[in-house]
Amino acid sequence: MGGIGIGPRGRTDLSCFLRNPDVQFVAVADPQSDRRRLVKEMVDKHYQNSDCQTYHSFFEVLDREDIDAVLIATGDRWHTLASILAAKAGKDIYCEKPCSMTIAESRALADTIRRYGRIYQAGTQRRNIGNFIFAINLVHSGKLGKLHTVHANTLDPRTTKDWLPAEPEPPKDVCDWDLWLGPCPWRPFNQRYVNGGWRGFFDFHGGGILEWGSHTVDLCQWANQADDTAPIEYEPQGNHVHATYANGVKLIMRDTGWLGLGTCSVRFEGDEGWVETGDSGQVAVFPESLRSEMPVFTMAGTDPSTHIRDFLDCVKSRKQPASNASVVAQSHIACHAAYIAWQLGRKVRFDPVKEEFIGDEEANRLRSRALREPWHI
Missing domain, CATH: 3.30.360.10 (Dihydrodipicolinate Reductase; domain 2)
Structure with missing residues (x-):
């Protein structure tokens, strides 16, 4: 298995996956370096090795033929698109909820999973x-x-369409803001968004x-x-x-x-x-x-x-x-x-x-x- 966008809730999911002896978690991708590091430390400690690979782009996880399934626990904005891309790459998917941002995304997700014959489980436990x-x-x-x-x-x-004040954008290897935004409309960087404070903003939630x-x-x-x-x-x-x-x-x-x-x-x-x-x-x-x-x-x-x-x-x-x-x-x-x-x-x-x-x-x-x-x- 590999992970895409693993934050606090994702690490809860990951801990459950790791308790299953028929799972070998081998890689994580995240645009934020601190989250990549936390997941690698968690996985390596569990297996008592240093084998968990970290990637900046989730495409590097999807390209690996030895990965059968992925855990997707990004923010809401990425759930549908990441799941669709994973299905097209031949991966089975456990994706945190919500699974879509719109009616159209809901239909596109279900149709893609069926078309590609993948196993998909939403995190509606x-x-x-x-x-x-x-x-x-x-x-x-x-x-x-x-x-x-x-x-x-x-x-x-209620949600808001306001922007938080612009802050200096960090280096791309620390936080790739463009990739973090993904399919959402562009807005200036603010640390609160990437620290989990994106909820309540219409573009993200x-x-x-x-x-x-x-x-x-x-x-x-x-x-x-x-x-x-x-x-x-x-x-x-x-x-x-x-x-x-x-x-x-x-x-x-x-x-x-x-x-x-x-x-x-x-x-x-x-x-x-x-x-x-x-x-x-x-x-x-x-x-x-x-x-x-x-x-x-x-x-x-x-x-x-x-x-x-x-x-x-x-x-x-x-x-x-x-x-x-x-x-x-x-x-x-x-x-x-x-x-x-x-x-x-x-x-x-x-x-x-x-x-x-x-x-x-x-x-x-x-x-x-x-x-x-x-x-x-």
Whole structure:
């Protein structure tokens, strides 16, 4: 395996990969020298050697024929493009979320992974975490009655298009600012961006709905057995967005009113009961009689261990993993459509087959973003 853009979250993923004896991590590419160094030190310490190679350009990782799969943990701006280039280079891919910045990128990613026959796992690990699986199974078992509403914990949707003050650009071997920006519009260097402070800036970030919705809307899609579609109507309510599926189920994306069961909470309501859970592993259910079926959950929702094992097993079997590209394309499209409705401040109607807004050119223009040359999808 090799790594592309490995920062703090990427090193958490990497530590899980290294615990698997059937993985040999051999290389990392990053435009920032300090991050290359940290990963090399981590890998070399694990293997008790100095064999991990470091590269400035990720193309050097993709060109290596001895690398079967890559861990991509760049900032959001690079996720789709790096994944597509990796697939075209014949690599399997574990990519941190979110997997796309736009509706168009979501579709391009899923189509490319399918066309090149690669195994792709998005870093939406809650599909392999026990308490979330328990909640989903309660819905699918019919023990909550007919499902009518699903709730996804999201964050403040706001982003800014402002620039931070220009600072002297570092030498390219310390931080290649042009490569760091990648497909994003050019702006002057500021150290805050490359220290992880890029979130909240529109050019680099898909907003708070996507930030957590890539996890929680994804779980709501699964609960509603809607992995092959997306809601057909979206209406902003302050910082919340209410959506409706073709089958009548309501999807509520909100950042308030939760029971305090941890970050990335979800709630599923049927006409005979409900269940709510979050990253703490705690589960609240009604009726209380359902609690007798519930085991004790100890794995935090942020732990990618079982999700990474699922990916590795699928690399070997060539079966589709839990968070494959087709599944996450749809949940990301739902998040992007909700964010577009929020940006426009009005209800929008969406055709999930054509993946376009119905009779709404203003909304349709927001389905994609221009990429800076020479990058393209």
